[in-house]
Amino acid sequence: MTDARVNPMKLDVVLLTKNSLKPCLSECVESIYSNIPVNRLLVVDGGSTDGTLELLRRYPNVKVIKDQLGTRATARQKGIDSVETEWHIHVDSDVVLCDDWFGKAWKNVTDDVGAVWGVAIPNEKHYYNATYAMSKLYRISVKDLMVRQMRSERAMMHDTLIRSSTVRDIKIPPNLHMWEDDYIGRHIISKGYRFLKVTEPYCLHNVTSVDRTRGYVTTGYLLKIYHYARFSQVMRWVLTSIPKSAWIFIVTQDFQASKTNFLSNVLIFKGWVAG
Numbered sequence: 495m496t497d498a499r500v501n502p503m504k505l506d507v508v509l510l511t512k513n514s515l516k517p518c519l520s521e522c523v524e525s526i527y528s529n530i531p532v533n534r535l536l537v538v539d540g541g542s543t544d545g546t547l548e549l550l551r552r553y554p555n556v557k558v559i560k561d562q563l564g565t566r567a568t569a570r571q572k573g574i575d576s577v578e579t580e581w582h583i584h585v586d587s588d589v590v591l592c593d594d595w596f597g598k599a600w601k602n603v604t605d606d607v608g609a610v611w612g613v614a615i616p617n618e619k620h621y622y623n624a625t626y627a628m629s630k631l632y633r634i635s636v637k638d639l640m641v642r643q644m645r646s647e648r649a650m651m652h653d654t655l656i657r658s659s660t661v662r663d664i665k666i667p668p669n670l671h672m673w674e675d676d677y678i679g680r681h682i683i684s685k686g687y688r689f690l691k692v693t694e695p696y697c698l699h700n701v702t703s704v705d706r707t708r709g710y711v712t713t714g715y716l717l718k719i720y721h722y723a724r725f726s727q728v729m730r731w732v733l734t735s736i737p738k739s740a741w742i743f744i745v746t747q748d749f750q751a752s753k754t755n756f757l758s759n760v761l762i763f764k765g766w767v768a769g
Contacts, residue, residue: 495675504532504579504736505530505579505581505582505583505596505655506532506536506576506577506579506582506583507526507530507532507533507585508570508574508576508585509526509535509538509573509584509587510538510540510566510573510586510587511538511540511546511550512541512542513542513543514546514587515549517700519550520549521590521626521731522586522587523535523549523553525591525592525595525662525677526591528593529555529591529593529596530583530595530596530735534555535550535555536557536559536570536577537556537557539558539561539562539563540561540562540569541562555715557576560577565669565670565671566670567669567674567677568666570651570666570675571664574661574697577658577768580658580659581655581658582656583653583655584651584653584656586651588699588700589611589653589698590698591653591697592612592697592698593651594695595612595697596655599612599655600655602690606655606687607657607688608682608683608685608687609649609657609682610655610690610691611650611654612653612692612695612697613637613655613691613692613697613710613769614640614650614652614653614696614697615696615698617698618700618701619748620748620751621701622636623742623746623748624746624748624754624755625639625751626745627742627745627746628665628741630745631741637696641692648679648722649678649679649680649682650676652699653695653696654675656678660681660682661681667697672709672716673711673720686766710757710758710762711761711762711768712764713765714728714763714764715765715768716765716769717762717765717766717769718766718769719769725766727729728763731759731762732759732760735755738755739753739755739756740752742755
């Protein structure tokens, strides 16, 4: 078992950006440098024009990697290919890390652990209200609900510590402009390592309702073509979303949260049918 008291001295951090000043890039980067022993901040940028790179270049040890014509998959690949440290961390530009993020993550590391994902707590009002209401329904905490979410088999990269040797040979399909994170997680597991989802550490996820809605159709499409969900499962999500959406409104009086919950499942179904 790895001694949790012996930390790697420095870690590379992979950050994907494209016009990422909003909602919280400054707070995100401050939390990285405050809570991670940074070797280099590897910024893979898709062609920002809003001042993103100007902000990031104020920080020490920043390497900018251009990926103007790429996808999230090619950006992840370029970030991973540039990593030099034994362990590295992926942090999304719309999250803010908790205090002592790395120290808490490292406590989960043993010899058979390939990655540690810290739970992403929604920080947008409607998204949080929906999550809070469902946590009341299942009688568990918001953190536990996010770890045990419906499609919890999916690996994610909001704030993820990775054993670099597990992804040295990875070749992410460039057309995976979504779910490239899951591809990385499955690759790590195929190497015989565990991909842990934990409630400590955590990050605050500042995704907006608009951002979430945009990806639901694509999610449904990917669920079908990669055989992650059967028709019966997707249909059940749509049907059960009706009483769940009603429950969300009863608990929170937030119509937008209730509406978004129902619409998300309808759009996932639409994407699955079109796949």
